[in-house]
Amino acid sequence: MAPPARPKLNLTTKERFANHFAPLRGQAYTETTTQQRGGNQDRDRNHTIRSIAWNPVGTLVATGSSDKTLRVWNPEKPNIRSSTELKGHQAGIEKVAFNPIKDAELCSVSHDGVVKFWDVRTKACVNEVKGLGSANSLAWAPDGTSLLVGNKSGSLYRISPTQSAILSSHPQPVETSQMSFCWSGQKVFLPNRDGEVRIVSYPELEPIAYVNYDAGESTEFVLKGHTAPCLTTELSPTGRFLATGGADAVICLYDTQDWICQRTISRILGPVRSISFTFDGRFVVGGCDEGSGIEVTQTETGEHVHTFKTAGPCDTVAWAPTRYCLAYSDLGILRIIGVDADRK
Known part of the structure; x- marks a missing residue:
């Protein structure tokens, strides 16, 4: 797991906020090096981050991409070797979200019609719900016991992180x-x-x-x-x-x-x-x-x-849940501004 989050900054006024962030630049979290890419421009164009999510304590960041890549990053360590890739979806990932009360349980929604639940500590898929169509939206209930998933056909599904069957459907x-x-x-x-x-x-x-x-x-x-x-x-x-x-x-x-x-x-x-x-x-x-x-x-x-x-x-x-750190997609890669990636 990543180190504990740092104390919050007092940036309550717009002047303090602007003065704090003016000299800062976004830290890049790249999934490949120049040598690894080998000029594969098609791969880079297809790798579009569709969703970013922090875990509830702000120590992990998950990204889901259009090329089926699902990755969990330590925000303090931008090197890919410090990240975790979760494999299993057969189509692009549209939405990722951590359980609001569990810092290591991640949910991912894909166009393959499958919602997967992951234990990011072990990389294991602990549950999946199938038959959701071209799913593209996701929201956890605040108590972490159920979720709503929507698809492009207009249907909403209520599902559970512990059951493989759909709890209810709502066209x-x-x-x-x-x-x-x-x-x-x-x-x-x-x-x-x-x-x-x-x-x-x-x-x-x-x-x-x-x-x-x-x-x-x-x-x-x-x-x-x-x-x-x-x-x-x-x-x-x-x-x-x-x-x-x-x-x-x-x-x-x-x-x-x-x-x-x-x-x-x-x-x-x-x-x-x-x-x-x-x-x-x-x-x-x-x-x-x-x-x-x-x-x-x-x-x-x-x-x-x-x-x-x-x-x-x-x-x-996506702002971090505990401090002034902003994660965002930029030209197909994750960047975070406000994090000290050089901190030991």
Whole structure:
């Protein structure tokens, strides 16, 4: 296992944040050396990181790629020899996520229709669930006892890390993108291709609120903040804001008390594929597949704080759960900014 995480930095103001990160550069975690590549450019083009996930204590980072590569990294040791490759999927990996209460249990979702559960200490696949179609989204329930998996056909499946059979299936009227749970585990936020976010109960996946009209009719209450498909959601660690990212290149921040969109973030250049908050919820970033840079925004004010310069588009971003370290994909490789890779 990796060394314990370092103490948190006090970067509560945007000035401190910008001053701290301005001189830093992202550390590259490369899977091959120049000699090993041997000029195989096709392999490099196909190796696109689709998902990044930290374990709950911030000591491991997992990456899933379009070429079926699933790897777990020690963030303090960027050399590939310090990483672990997990083999078994027959198609590209769309999503990876650690169990929120177990630092060594990893789940991976692939287009092969199989969800696999791994013990990263032993490299063993400890369970798998088949027959999920072209799966492309995944969210753990906060207690770590079950998960939701979505596929491109619009179905959601509730599964268990300890059972090979699907617990329940829930066809959706519109394809659902990357969902997220509330911290109590009683509600799930489901973004869809209509640009809306449904709020449903868990595990039933039934609407929890309706809008009543004078004529006695009612309709399901949904969040409407995007003019194009809503692609992802993320709840802040404090639970105060729900962030939604859309194909309209906008992040909406909803207050979870009254469900009003308090502000929008529009500095992103393309569809928002992922969203991540810092551990304290004070700052948020979005990942997209256009442009070259990651924009950091102060959650409470909506003010721009800092831009992380990158070599290319970064559609996958993930803040560490315990400190100010940002993992992101850049030209097909993992980079982390804010980690001291030279620390002994």
